[in-house]
Amino acid sequence: MDCCGNPAFELEEELGHTEGVDWDLVRCTSCGAHALRQWSEYASDRIFHDPLTTEEADGFRRSEGRERILLLKRWYNDH
Numbered sequence: 001m002d003c004c005g006n007p008a009f010e011l012e013e014e015l016g017h018t019e020g021v022d023w024d025l026v027r028c029t030s031c032g033a034h035a036l037r038q039w040s041e042y043a044s045d046r047i048f049h050d051p052l053t054t055e056e057a058d059g060f061r062r063s064e065g066r067e068r069i070l071l072l073k074r075w076y077n078d079h
């Protein structure tokens with residue numbers, strides 16, 4: 001993800017683990033853009049940052065439990 005000329009991400013919230021992937025909500029410290037970070041201990045050299053709208057980031061932040069797992073699975077399937 002190239003949100004700006006100098007992306008640097010900080011963790012906002014660990015979202016959980018599903019589909020063999022760990023998911024984190026992160027924010028770029030340079031421009032403030034939100035992203036969904038996907039990574040796995042089985043492929044630690046492959047970390048992905050997918051851009052999120054403010055509304056999507058808020059939706060992940062407000063979700064809990066089963067609802068959050070379903071949001072993450074839907075994201076995984078759609079992207």
